[in-house]
Amino acid sequence: MDAMDHDSGELQEVSAAEIKSFFESAPPLKDGDEINKKLKEFVERNSSATAPRVVCVTSGGTTVPLEQQCVRFIDNFSSGHRGAASTEYFLKAGYSVIFLYRSGSCQPYCSSLPDDPLLECFDISDDSNIQVRQSHAEVVKRVISEHHAAVSGGYLLKLPFTTIFEYLQILRLVALSLSCLGPCAMFYLAAAVSDFYVPWETMTVHKIQSRSGPLDMRLAQAPKMLSVLRKEWAPVAFCISFKLETDSKILVEKADMALKKYDMHMVLANELSTRKEEVIVVSKSGKTVVRKDKAQPCVDVESPLIELVVDRHSTYIKHSGDGTETT
Numbered sequence: 636m637d638a639m640d641h642d643s644g645e646l647q648e649v650s651a652a653e654i655k656s657f658f659e660s661a662p663p664l665k666d667g668d669e670i671n672k673k674l675k676e677f678v679e680r681n682s683s684a685t686a687p688r689v690v691c692v693t694s695g696g697t698t699v700p701l702e703q704q705c706v707r708f709i710d711n712f713s714s715g716h717r718g719a720a721s722t723e724y725f726l727k728a729g730y731s732v733i734f735l736y737r738s739g740s741c742q743p744y745c746s747s748l749p750d751d752p753l754l755e756c757f758d759i760s761d762d763s764n765i766q767v768r769q770s771h772a773e774v775v776k777r778v779i780s781e782h783h784a785a786v787s788g789g790y791l792l793k794l795p796f797t798t799i800f801e802y803l804q805i806l807r808l809v810a811l812s813l814s815c816l817g818p819c820a821m822f823y824l825a826a827a828v829s830d831f832y833v834p835w836e837t838m839t840v841h842k843i844q845s846r847s848g849p850l851d852m853r854l855a856q857a858p859k860m861l862s863v864l865r866k867e868w869a870p871v872a873f874c875i876s877f878k879l880e881t882d883s884k885i886l887v888e889k890a891d892m893a894l895k896k897y898d899m900h901m902v903l904a905n906e907l908s909t910r911k912e913e914v915i916v917v918s919k920s921g922k923t924v925v926r927k928d929k930a931q932p933c934v935d936v937e938s939p940l941i942e943l944v945v946d947r948h949s950t951y952i953k954h955s956g957d958g959t960e961t962t
């Protein structure tokens with residue numbers, strides 16, 4: 636079962652009480668202090684730059700546990716490719732990136748590796764030394780050095796999540812810590828976030844037993860945090876949300892509604908089956924279709940997409956403070 640939005644959930648009005656109750660009842664993050672420490676160091680390091688540009692890229696799907704000691708869960712579809720590829724292009728464009736990703740989903744710099752890199756990339760020689768297989772040597776060397784440069788240089792901070800509780804709590808920590816960067820901070824919300832969930836306090840502790848017959852379960856609506864992000868957590872940051880649909884006829888209309896309702900700077904609309912070829916950028920200034928260049932099969936649609944996003948963000952930063960509408 637997929638907990639991705641279906642109509643009623645996606646343009647909901649969320650009350651302050653609902654948000655408060657979501658966070659108060661969520662199981663506390665196990666490593667909240669550690670995450671805060673990493674964020675503080677990351678923001679300090681990056682805000683000392685002359686023109687700091689920091690983007691939080693969210694990636695992969697959130698899970699909804701059905702039991703507190705979780706055996707079963709509902710998942711949201713997302714491989715994490717969009718977020719991982721976008722992260723690489725943001726880093727290339729000079730941004731520092733907080734990559735908030737679903738554990739086990741696609742990682743930046745790994746798309747050119749085989750699916751099972753450890754087993755397929757390395758050989759053990761007679762003297763038990765591990766060597767990169769000649770056929771993969773060039774790509775492995777490149778991705779290791781690019782990844783290492785980004786992490787050790789302090790430009791890439793990776794924060795994993797699994798459940799919707801973890802995702803929303805970490806997103807809030809990130810947003811509050813980036814608020815000091817004003818318009819130079821950006822949110823690029825590519826994660827597929829559950830629209831329905833089981834509130835922690837109503838969730839059974841132990842594994843649900845099958846002997847009681849068919850499962851009858853009521854899911855609560857997960858509060859959309861987009862308005863809170865815009866209004867309270869990071870009111871000056873540049874915010875981009877996504878709209879995913881399987882029916883192309885309603886895609887742009889839904890993206891338009893989300894743009895207005897959540898006061899986003901841009902909504903990136905994509906259809907499930909063509910998401911790797913085409914993204915429609917919806918903003919106050921109109922709609923632009925960004926397509927993958929078929930003549931260059933190795934270049935992802937994220938390449939022209941991030942170019943456009945960076946360009947719009949630059950304009951936003953330039954005009955911020957003078958009250959000009961730019962997006």
Ligand code: PMT
Nearest residue numbers: 640713714715716717824825827828857859860876877879
């Ligand atoms: O990972 P890939 O396989 O490469 O696929 C990429 C993608 C299709 C997952 C990605 O491009 C995409 O569209 N991500 C958003 C999917 C989604 O959840 O869409 P939505 O229409 O349900 O939500 C719209 C926005 O609201 C999203 O930016 C989401 O972060 C946000 N949201 C959703 C639910 C919720 N409870 N709170 C939210 O803030």
